[in-house]
Amino acid sequence: MLGIQQLTEKIKARELSAVEVVEKFNKTIAASKLNSFITPTPQQALAQARQIDEAITKGEKVGSLAGVPVAIKDVIVTKGIRSTGGSKILDNYLPPYDATVVERLKQAGAIIVGKTNCDEFAMGSSGENSGYGPSNNPWDKTKVTGGSSSGSTAAVAAVECVAALGSETGGSVRQPASFCGVVGLKPTYGRVSRHGLMAMTSSLDQVGPLARTVTDTARILQVIAGQDERDATSSRQSVPDYLANLPKDIKGMRIGVAAEFFADGLQAEVKELVEKAIAKIKSLAATIVEVSLPSLEYALAAYYVICPSEVSANLARYDGIRYGGRAGVESLADLYTKTRGQLLGAEAKRRIMLGTYVLSAGYYEAYYRQALLARQVIKKDFDKIFNKVDILATPTTPTTAFALGSKLADPLSMYLADVYTVPVNIAGLPAISLPCGLAGGLPVGLQLIGPAWSEDKLLQVAYQYEQSERWREQLPPGVKSVY
Ligand code: GLN
Numbered sequence: 001m002l003g004i005q006q007l008t009e010k011i012k013a014r015e016l017s018a019v020e021v022v023e024k025f026n027k028t029i030a031a032s033k034l035n036s037f038i039t040p041t042p043q044q045a046l047a048q049a050r051q052i053d054e055a056i057t058k059g060e061k062v063g064s065l066a067g068v069p070v071a072i073k074d075v076i077v078t079k080g081i082r083s084t085g086g087s088k089i090l091d092n093y094l095p096p097y098d099a100t101v102v103e104r105l106k107q108a109g110a111i112i113v114g115k116t117n118c119d120e121f122a123m124g125s126s127g128e129n130s131g132y133g134p135s136n137n138p139w140d141k142t143k144v145t146g147g148s149s150s151g152s153t154a155a156v157a158a159v160e161c162v163a164a165l166g167s168e169t170g171g172s173v174r175q176p177a178s179f180c181g182v183v184g185l186k187p188t189y190g191r192v193s194r195h196g197l198m199a200m201t202s203s204l205d206q207v208g209p210l211a212r213t214v215t216d217t218a219r220i221l222q223v224i225a226g227q228d229e230r231d232a233t234s235s236r237q238s239v240p241d242y243l244a245n246l247p248k249d250i251k252g253m254r255i256g257v258a259a260e261f262f263a264d265g266l267q268a269e270v271k272e273l274v275e276k277a278i279a280k281i282k283s284l285a286a287t288i289v290e291v292s293l294p295s296l297e298y299a300l301a302a303y304y305v306i307c308p309s310e311v312s313a314n315l316a317r318y319d320g321i322r323y324g325g326r327a328g329v330e331s332l333a334d335l336y337t338k339t340r341g342q343l344l345g346a347e348a349k350r351r352i353m354l355g356t357y358v359l360s361a362g363y364y365e366a367y368y369r370q371a372l373l374a375r376q377v378i379k380k381d382f383d384k385i386f387n388k389v390d391i392l393a394t395p396t397t398p399t400t401a402f403a404l405g406s407k408l409a410d411p412l413s414m415y416l417a418d419v420y421t422v423p424v425n426i427a428g429l430p431a432i433s434l435p436c437g438l439a440g441g442l443p444v445g446l447q448l449i450g451p452a453w454s455e456d457k458l459l460q461v462a463y464q465y466e467q468s469e470r471w472r473e474q475l476p477p478g479v480k481s482v483y
C-alpha cells in the first residue's frame with residue numbers, strides 16, 4: 001500500500017490519474033458493508049479529481065495532498081454537501097460554507113470522497129448513538145468501531161479512503177483508532193481551527209486526523225494545523241514541520257509510565273501488549289520513568305459534568321426555527337417540544353437534561369464549579385509529570401472493541417470506555433493512539449500523551465515505535481487495498 005507521499009508523487013508524475021484513484025475508492029465505498037458513510041460524494045469527488053488531473057497536465061503547481069481521497073466526519077460542515085452531524089435534526093442540512101479544515105484540505109489538493117457516520121453531534125463511544133445506525137468494526141462486524149468518529153475510523157481501517165478527519169471532545173479520534181487498528185491524533189486545544197465543526201463542548205472540541213500510518217497522520221495534521229482568524233480559540237503558535245523529526249532516534253528521551261493507567265478494569269491482553277510496546281520503546285534507548293497521575297480518578301466525573309453543561313447550551317440552537325428539522329406547529333411550546341423530542345436521540349436528550357440540571361441555581365456550585373476545580377487539578381498533575389518526562393505512555397482504552405449493543409442499556413459502563421482518553425482533553429493536551437498488536441483478533445492501541453504543542457515529539461516517538469514493528473501492514477480480514 002502506498003503512503004500519501006508516494007501516491008501524490010505517482011499522480012503528479014502522471015503514472016496514475018486522480019480520476020482512476022477516485023473511481024476505485026468510489027467503488028469500494030459503494031460496496032461497503034460497514035455503514036461508514038452517511039453521504040458518499042462520488043460525483044463531487046470525480047469533479048475534484050478531474051480538476052487535479054487537468055492542473056497537473058497544464059503543469060500547474062498542486063498541493064501536498066494532490067489526488068488523495070479523504071473522508072470527513074459529518075460533524076464538520078462541507079459547502080453544499082449534506083452535513084447531518086449524525087443527527088436526524090439536520091437530516092436535510094446543506095451548509096453554505098466549508099469548515100476551515102475542509103477548505104485547507106481542498107487547497108492542498110485532497111479529494112473529499114464523502115461524509116462519515118458518527119454518534120449524534122459526536123456524543124458517544126461506540127457509534128451507536130448515530131441517527132443513521134452504527135458503523136461496523138472491519139475486524140469483526142459484530143463489534144463496535146468505537147466512537148464518536150465511528151465512520152471515519154472504519155473507513156480508514158477498511159481502506160475506503162486514504163485518511164480521514166475525526167473530531168475529539170473526550171477521545172473520539174483515539175478510542176475508535178485503538179478499536180480499529182489505525183493511527184489517530186488529538187491535537188493540542190487551539191492547534192486546529194474549530195470553525196465549521198459543529199459545537200458539542202466548545203472548551204474541549206478539536207478536529208484530529210486518522211490514517212493508517214504515523215507519517216500520513218503527520219501529513220494531514222501539517223495541512224489542517226495553524227491559526228484561523230475565524231476561530232478565536234485557535235492559537236498563533238507557529239506550526240513546526242511535523243515530518244522533520246520522524247526519522248530522528250529517540251535516544252535518551254524520557255517516557256513516563258503511570259500506575260493509575262494499569263489498574264483494575266484493564267483487560268489483561270491489553271495490559272500485556274501495551275507493556276510490550278513500552279518495553280520496545282525502551283529498547284530504542286529511551287528511558288522509562290515512573291510517574292503518577294493521582295487525579296485520573298476524577299477525570300471522567302469532571303468530563304461528564306463539563307460536557308453536558310456545554311452541550312445543553314450548544315444544542316439550544318436546534319429549535320426547529322432557524323435551520324434543521326421541524327416538527328409540530330400548533331404553538332411555540334409544541335414546536336420546541338416536538339422538534340427536540342422527536343428529532344434528537346436519547347443520548348443528546350440525556351446530556352441536555354444533565355447539563356441543564358448541573359448549571360441550574362443551587363447545583364451550579366456543587367457540580368459545575370467542582371468540575372472546573374477538578375479540571376485544574378488534572379492540569380497541574382500533568383504539568384508535574386511533564387517536568388519529569390517528555391512523553392507519557394498508556395493504553396488508549398481499557399478493553400478491545402466490545403460487542404454491538406452490549407453497553408447500550410448502561411450509559412455509565414459506556415462512559416468508562418473513555419477513562420484513559422478524557423484526561424487529555426480536560427487538560428487541553430495532544431495525544432496519539434497507534435496500533436500495538438492484536439488480542440483475540442482485535443486491535444489494541446498504545447497512547448502517547450505530551451505537553452501542549454508537542455505534536456512533533458509525539459509523532460516522532462510514534463513513528464520510531466511504528467517502524468520497529470509491523471502492525472501497520474496488517475489489514476482487517478478480507479480487506480484488500482485498492483492502491
Ligand atoms: N465518548 C465521549 C463522549 O461521549 C467522547 C466523545 C468525543 O470525543 N466526541 O462524550
